[in-house]
Amino acid sequence: MKPFSLQAPRIVFGRGAAASLPKEVARHGSRVLLVRGRSVAFVDTTVTQLQALGCTVTTLFGAGEPDIPQLETALTTARAVQPNCVLAMGGGAVIDLGKALAALIPAPRDPMAYLEIVGQGLPLDAPPLPFIACPTTAGTGSEATKNAVIGVPSHQRKVSLRDDRMLASLALVDPALTDHCPRGVTLASGLDAITQVIEPYLSARATQFTDTLCRDAIPRGLNALAHLMQGEDANARDDLAYTSLTGGIALANAGLGAVHGFAGVIGGRYGTAHGAICGRLLAPVLRMNERVLPDQGLKIARYQEVRRWLADALGGAPDSAFRRFEDWVDAQGLPPLSDLLPPDADLTDIATEARASSSMKANPVTLETHQLVQILWETLHR
Known part of the structure; x- marks a missing residue:
């Protein structure tokens, strides 16, 4: 048998698993940055439950697949509130945006410094914030990966921001959130x-x-x-x-x-x-x-x-x-x-x-x- 290593986040999978999400998020601190899609009612319920636990929730909406302009705008908002953690609830594009924000909020350089192929591909200068991923579609598997795919319009490419430390603190996958997609x-x-x-x-x-x-x-x-x-x-x-x-x-x-x-x-x-x-x-x-x-x-x-x-x-x-x-x-x-x-x-x-x-x-x-x-x-x- 060949040697191998394994990289994966902590995973919770199953119908009804999302009920535990607010308490899991609140463990990381009271200032929560939520990156979300627009269409899932359960996200609104989660916000209400987080607030009931004493959390302040700052919400950013993902708009299509993330690119450098969207990421830079989101970083300005996110850094101003100094979140303790990032929660992403949505499809793969939303999760990639949340993962990138968790990685880059503590980082001192411009995002292009860390992007592979079209950027400098530098390792992150600081550990990412705790990141919790809760997918509402079944496709990308982004909740379990160590990279975020980012569009770079100036180069007409989609490339990755990648670091082993970008694995989610928790990947919570509740298939019920994908029902009637x-x-x-x-x-x-x-x-x-x-x-x-x-x-x-x-x-x-x-x-x-x-x-x-x-x-x-x-x-x-x-x-x-x-x-x-x-x-x-x-x-x-x-x-x-x-x-x-x-x-x-x-x-x-x-x-x-x-x-x-x-x-x-x-x-x-x-x-x-x-x-x-x-x-x-x-x-x-x-x-x-x-x-x-x-x-x-x-x-x-x-x-x-x-x-x-x-x-x-x-x-x-x-x-x-x-x-x-x-x-x-x-x-x-x-x-x-x-x-x-x-x-x-x-x-x-x-x-x-x-x-x-x-x-x-x-x-x-x-x-x-x-x-x-x-x-x-x-x-x-x-």
């Missing part, structure tokens, strides 16, 4: 969750521990998403929330791959929904990886497993599973890649930037720029 959001976020257990399973950095998590989560997540596209199902919500959490742990410890290498570039340039990019590029990337992969029994066997799990969840034969997945996302109404990219998009430029991304480093095979261009071209013209 809109169908389109469920689809896009669910496709992200599935991608984030498939890529770590096939990753060059996979470990025995992440393998164990992903082997359970991949079929569980595929079946859950298929059920939710047919109608509301509490058990499927539970399974998809678990898959999302598992994906966060897996990617933090085993990395991702070419799908996310593309997603950071395309999302940063064109503001395209992350989950939609993952859903459109997952099968084409798997197909190319399998085509290029050396004839190594263990690696080939993993692709055969993924094909079988796809076939079991969506129907059809394993040999045609990647095509079946593409047809299935068509049928669910996911926009085609031609709607996610402008007509004049430079595929070579996108591929070149994607190849240099941090996510690409864990892809199971090295893909050359022309092969990445071929993935995009074949997806556009399928």
Whole structure:
């Protein structure tokens, strides 16, 4: 057995778990910075309960995926109130914003100093504030990761603020908070969750521990998403929330791959929904990886497993599973890649930037720029 290490926050998972959230947050002090989405009534209830416990709550609303201008504005507000902790309640974008604020409120430098690729990539100068994450969608697994994805408009990129100390003090995942999430959001976020257990399973950095998590989560997540596209199902919500959490742990410890290498570039340039990019590029990337992969029994066997799990969840034969997945996302109404990219998009430029991304480093095979261009071209013209 190969040696491995594990990084994960303290985790509380289960229906009804959110009832303990106010007391958990109040343990960290009386000045709470709340970063939230707008649509979940339970967030309002949590604020009331925190105030009843003697906490002062300063609220910031997340507006789309966080970028440098939004982060800088939020930092000005947050530093003025000197919070003891940061609580983020919302989707992955809200949690990333909250995580970044918890990291940067004590930091003396400009945010760009700490960003990878387009910034200086410096380690944080001071420990982050305690951070509590409570997701209300099932997709990114951001509650379990040590990075926050931030858009940098001046570079047309999405990159990470990353530090081992950015892991949440508590990741509280209550699947009930995702009940009746809109169908389109469920689809896009669910496709992200599935991608984030498939890529770590096939990753060059996979470990025995992440393998164990992903082997359970991949079929569980595929079946859950298929059920939710047919109608509301509490058990499927539970399974998809678990898959999302598992994906966060897996990617933090085993990395991702070419799908996310593309997603950071395309999302940063064109503001395209992350989950939609993952859903459109997952099968084409798997197909190319399998085509290029050396004839190594263990690696080939993993692709055969993924094909079988796809076939079991969506129907059809394993040999045609990647095509079946593409047809299935068509049928669910996911926009085609031609709607996610402008007509004049430079595929070579996108591929070149994607190849240099941090996510690409864990892809199971090295893909050359022309092969990445071929993935995009074949997806556009399928």
